[in-house]
Amino acid sequence: MLWILRILKLVMVVICAALMVIILLQEGKNNGLGGGIAGGYAQTYVGKHRKDTPEGKMQRYTAYLIAALFIVSLLLNVLGN
Numbered sequence: 557m558l559w560i561l562r563i564l565k566l567v568m569v570v571i572c573a574a575l576m577v578i579i580l581l582q583e584g585k586n587n588g589l590g591g592g593i594a595g596g597y598a599q600t601y602v603g604k605h606r607k608d609t610p611e612g613k614m615q616r617y618t619a620y621l622i623a624a625l626f627i628v629s630l631l632l633n634v635l636g637n
Contacts, residue, residue, distance in 0.1 A: 557635070564632050571625045578621065582614050 561632065561635060564628055564635070568625065568628045568632065571621055571628060575618070575621045575625065578614055578618055582618070583611060
C-alpha cells in the first residue's frame, strides 16, 4: 500500500508542475477599454471557434489537469487515512 501512496504523490507533483507551466503560458483575458468599446469579438470566426485555437486548447488542458489534481488529492486522502 505504501508504494501506491508514493506513486500518487509523484503523480501529484507532476500534475502540479504541469499546471504551473500551462497557467503561466496562458494569455491574460484583460481587454481593457478596447474590449468594451469594440465588443463583437464573439461574432468573429475566432470568437466562435475559440476552442480550436491554441489558447482554447490550453484552457481545456488546464481543466483536465485540475480535474486530475482533484481526483489524485481525493485518492491520497482516502488511501492515506
